[in-house]
Amino acid sequence: MKNKSQLEDYDLVRRANKGDTSAFRQLVYNYKDVSLTLACSILKNEVLAEDVVQEVFIKVYYKLKSFKFNSAFTTWLYRIVVNTAYNELKKRRIKDSIDDDTIGGPIIEIEDKDHLKDEDQKHYINLALTRLRADEALVLRLFYLCELSIKEIKGITKFKPSKIKVDLHRGRDNLQFHLKQLLGEDINYLL
Amino acid sequence: MNEDQYKRIIKKSSIETSEDFVNDLMRAIEEREHTKSLILGRYYRTILTICTVLVLIMTYLLFKVLSLDYGTLNTWLGNYKTPIFMIVSALLLYGLNNVVKLNNKFKSYN
Numbered sequence: 001m002k003n004k005s006q007l008e009d010y011d012l013v014r015r016a017n018k019g020d021t022s023a024f025r026q027l028v029y030n031y032k033d034v035s036l037t038l039a040c041s042i043l044k045n046e047v048l049a050e051d052v053v054q055e056v057f058i059k060v061y062y063k064l065k066s067f068k069f070n071s072a073f074t075t076w077l078y079r080i081v082v083n084t085a086y087n088e089l090k091k092r093r094i095k096d097s098i099d100d101d102t103i104g105g106p107i108i109e110i111e112d113k114d115h116l117k118d119e120d121q122k123h124y125i126n127l128a129l130t131r132l133r134a135d136e137a138l139v140l141r142l143f144y145l146c147e148l149s150i151k152e153i154k155g156i157t158k159f160k161p162s163k164i165k166v167d168l169h170r171g172r173d174n175l176q177f178h179l180k181q182l183l184g185e186d187i188n189y190l191l
Numbered sequence: 192m193n194e195d196q197y198k199r200i201i202k203k204s205s206i207e208t209s210e211d212f213v214n215d216l217m218r219a220i221e222e223r224e225h226t227k228s229l230i231l232g233r234y235y236r237t238i239l240t241i242c243t244v245l246v247l248i249m250t251y252l253l254f255k256v257l258s259l260d261y262g263t264l265n266t267w268l269g270n271y272k273t274p275i276f277m278i279v280s281a282l283l284l285y286g287l288n289n290v291v292k293l294n295n296k297f298k299s300y301n
């Protein structure tokens with residue numbers, strides 16, 4: 001059973017395949033932010049991740065005709081995002097794990113603790129996620145941000161279900177640990 | 192933290208692309224299309240010349256083969272020589288025409 005957004009995606013893909021540039025633009029517009037967030041989970045660098053996402057959408061533009069309508073467009077797209085980002089990571093030899101001196105860094109003092117703005121919250125959450133291993137951050141975001149099942153995550157990442165479960169478990173623990181490191185007891189403002 | 196709290200926190204972590212992302216992307220795609228057409232445009236004359244020479248060689252060889260005497264085969268082929276020759280020549284010309292059409296298509300992108 002296909003849901004409404006999936007059917008809308010299919011319609012956009014069909015129109016884009018017929019040469020409708022506005023349909024392709026709409027597809028990019030709908031998924032550019034999620035794609036960037038996923039790429040950032042792996043690359044830990046927003047500027048580099050944006051370049052990778054641009055490369056991804058160029059690939060999508062040329063490969064769109066090969067898309068078979070037997071899976072969700074998002075599954076197909078996220079698979080390209082994840083593969084391209086991991087390839088870029090390999091190419092640039094960026095260390096998968098973070099440097100030891102960045103783990104458990106100093107607790108940042110927040111001046112106005114009663115009013116932790118949305119932007120500040122986002123900043124600290126992303127900082128904590130940057131400190132996770134790429135696989136953990138990716139699986140956490142696919143599970144909670146994209147609301148995908150373990151089976152769907154397996155389809156995108158090609159990780160074993162057991163690894164996905166372990167990454168989810170460790171990712172949750174490590175996220176909480178790093179948020180506590182960054183915010184101390186003020187972590188409660190995020191909840 | 193419970194599941195809902197993790198979900199709420201990670202939902203807040205969404206990162207947005209730069210404002211011009213879509214326009215930059217479309218521009219990059221247009222540039223690639225343009226480069227592709229330039230490559231074909233540059234080699235168009237060479238490709239067309241090679242194809243024309245090949246068509247002429249193939250036509251000559253085909254004419255020669257069909258003119259030879261193969262005994263029984265020749266008797267069987269005898270009535271069909273002209274149609275075979277015409278069909279093969281038409282196919283070769285159709286291929287050549289496609290090269291010309293492809294070039295015109297890429298020219299229209301520019």
